[in-house]
Amino acid sequence: MTPEEFRSAGHALVDWIADYRTRLARAEYPVQATVKPGAVIAQLPTAAPTHGEPFAAMLADLDTIVIPGTTHWQHPRFFGYFPAGGSLTSVLGDMVSAAFASIGLNWQAGPALTEVEQVMTDWLRDLMGLPATFSGVLQDTASAASFVALVSARERATAYGAARAGMQSGAPPLVVYTSEQAHSSVEKAALLAGFGREHIRAVPVDAAFRLDVAALTAAIAADRAAGFTPAAVLATSGTTAVTAFDPIAEIAAVTQREGLWLHVDAAMGGSAMVLPEYRHLWAGIEAADSIVVNPHKWLGVGFDCSLYLVRDPEHLVRVMSTSPSYLQTAVDRHVRNYRDWGIPLGRRFRALKIWFALRDQGTAALQTRLRAHIAWARELAAWASADPEWHVMAPVTLQTVCLQHAPAGLAGEALDVHTRRWAQQVNDSGAAYVTPALIKGRWVVRISIGADHTRAEHIRELWSILRAAACAPPAV
Numbered sequence: 001m002t003p004e005e006f007r008s009a010g011h012a013l014v015d016w017i018a019d020y021r022t023r024l025a026r027a028e029y030p031v032q033a034t035v036k037p038g039a040v041i042a043q044l045p046t047a048a049p050t051h052g053e054p055f056a057a058m059l060a061d062l063d064t065i066v067i068p069g070t071t072h073w074q075h076p077r078f079f080g081y082f083p084a085g086g087s088l089t090s091v092l093g094d095m096v097s098a099a100f101a102s103i104g105l106n107w108q109a110g111p112a113l114t115e116v117e118q119v120m121t122d123w124l125r126d127l128m129g130l131p132a133t134f135s136g137v138l139q140d141t142a143s144a145a146s147f148v149a150l151v152s153a154r155e156r157a158t159a160y161g162a163a164r165a166g167m168q169s170g171a172p173p174l175v176v177y178t179s180e181q182a183h184s185s186v187e188k189a190a191l192l193a194g195f196g197r198e199h200i201r202a203v204p205v206d207a208a209f210r211l212d213v214a215a216l217t218a219a220i221a222a223d224r225a226a227g228f229t230p231a232a233v234l235a236t237s238g239t240t241a242v243t244a245f246d247p248i249a250e251i252a253a254v255t256q257r258e259g260l261w262l263h264v265d266a267a268m269g270g271s272a273m274v275l276p277e278y279r280h281l282w283a284g285i286e287a288a289d290s291i292v293v294n295p296h297k298w299l300g301v302g303f304d305c306s307l308y309l310v311r312d313p314e315h316l317v318r319v320m321s322t323s324p325s326y327l328q329t330a331v332d333r334h335v336r337n338y339r340d341w342g343i344p345l346g347r348r349f350r351a352l353k354i355w356f357a358l359r360d361q362g363t364a365a366l367q368t369r370l371r372a373h374i375a376w377a378r379e380l381a382a383w384a385s386a387d388p389e390w391h392v393m394a395p396v397t398l399q400t401v402c403l404q405h406a407p408a409g410l411a412g413e414a415l416d417v418h419t420r421r422w423a424q425q426v427n428d429s430g431a432a433y434v435t436p437a438l439i440k441g442r443w444v445v446r447i448s449i450g451a452d453h454t455r456a457e458h459i460r461e462l463w464s465i466l467r468a469a470a471c472a473p474p475a476v
């Protein structure tokens, strides 16, 4: 494709995207994909075309093949999982990144790529009220950031012994502590970082789903008595199921006393810290060794964009650094080489979409948007609380509401069957999308508010949709 052909195809594509978002904002598509498994595969040729095809044919396939096979996360009545950043300016930022198609192997291979990232990570850190003692890097996902955090913890706990002798050093096993409400990526990170399933402690939580610090302290003491080496605590600011916040200050007191690494998974809840009135939820955060926040969740920046912040970048570089001759440059001592701050060598210009999104929106509008989502969540919870058949199953800390519809006489397994039935009915209807989840062994339905096109009227519509599905007789 020549630049002139690109101009014409690009204009058509931008029109297509604008039309798609306009129709989406009007809720013209069913939220959930309408296809059965294998339906998309069945419509694709089994091999790449021998001769090039017109761009118009590709655009047409978006409508006929891709749209029916897409669950629309930016739909105004998408309330599943978590909000996915979808601002159109961030789409444009990604487009420029793809157009440069340059790869930041080191500063010299992409000075602007590196330095815009440096400034954007500082902007985000400051926006969340974190001290300048933290330095940031963009990763693809929180999963990767938590993995890096645990590798860093492992190396600090062994004085770089695991890097030297691998898993064969014969030292006592290292132990990682997290709460039973932690995201599955935490367990995965611990497994991949070599701690082993037997050395991951899922500490119980209190009634508000926050890590129980007394239980953490007891678990550490028991492990020390057994000859193990406690290495790290992974706390969560905004758990996946109910958006609970672990008590960071109390946990930090333990990790400092015990000499453990403290990593805070704020993948979801961190976004709320752009609102000063919510920063008490992670009080004590300045004592963390590392933090991950996903701007690609609630801050409007498109996937993938995960902010990893560390207090000691030198330790990170020492753990991650490899410096083959072909990557060395004359300025290495004076610049950041982000390849040493994470797993991949190559990096794209991810910071552009943050830069575009923040400049387009401004921080005031961003804060207004987040405050509206929180207010709508409280409103929904209030409607449910006012109805004796509905229960709000967890504190509504931010924009997530966990609901159960429990008509008289329905309990236990039968209630679970009912909950899963009406949740599926909502999703299959295409009118709204919600996520069923287990809390304390019982099924609830999570409503996560924050899609780009959601407005107050969509919350009112959701409440009607939920009541209609929950009160409908089961299909035979």
Ligand SMILES: Cc1ncc(COP(=O)(O)O)c(C=O)c1O
Residues within 6 Å of the ligand: 082, 140, 141, 142, 143, 144, 183, 185, 236, 238, 239, 240, 265, 266, 267, 268, 294, 306
């Ligand atoms: C608390 C928490 N941590 C981690 C993750 C994983 O995020 P990612 O997909 O960026 O790895 C999620 C996402 O669902 C999450 O809610």
